[in-house]
Amino acid sequence: MLDIRPLIPKARVHDNMSMEERFQNQTLRPIIKMQNLLFVAVFKNYIQKHKGVFYGLSQEKKLVYIEKSIQKDIKFRNSLKGIIIGLFTIEEYTLYITNSSALNKRMMNMVIERLKDRLQLLEEDVLVQ
Numbered sequence: 001m002l003d004i005r006p007l008i009p010k011a012r013v014h015d016n017m018s019m020e021e022r023f024q025n026q027t028l029r030p031i032i033k034m035q036n037l038l039f040v041a042v043f044k045n046y047i048q049k050h051k052g053v054f055y056g057l058s059q060e061k062k063l064v065y066i067e068k069s070i071q072k073d074i075k076f077r078n079s080l081k082g083i084i085i086g087l088f089t090i091e092e093y094t095l096y097i098t099n100s101s102a103l104n105k106r107m108m109n110m111v112i113e114r115l116k117d118r119l120q121l122l123e124e125d126v127l128v129q
Helices: 019-034 036-049 059-072 074-085 090-098 100-117
Strands: none
Touching: 019 036, 019 074, 019 090, 019 100, 036 059, 036 074, 036 100, 059 074, 059 100, 074 100, 090 100
């Protein structure tokens, strides 16, 4: 499982880091990077299921739409979490459940930022491959 994850040189780990920050850099960042195109595809599907309202919004309102969709739609948020948690090792899952609330918050903030950074991939006529 760990071998298929991309290496992220900027995601450093130090002895004085909190458990949450260490978990974010060692586990969450590589998984979220690896699943990048899947998150884009899943969000494009979410847009379609909500009648494509997203496409008529300004750039600024699209960013808000991304954030609100993930924060307010619990079923959608849970499916995004599942995409990430499904790639945990047993050890990572054991660590995750000790502080899932804080780690979930970090997870969703990272996914929100990743989708915002990939805004042009969310446009209607862009194919995700």
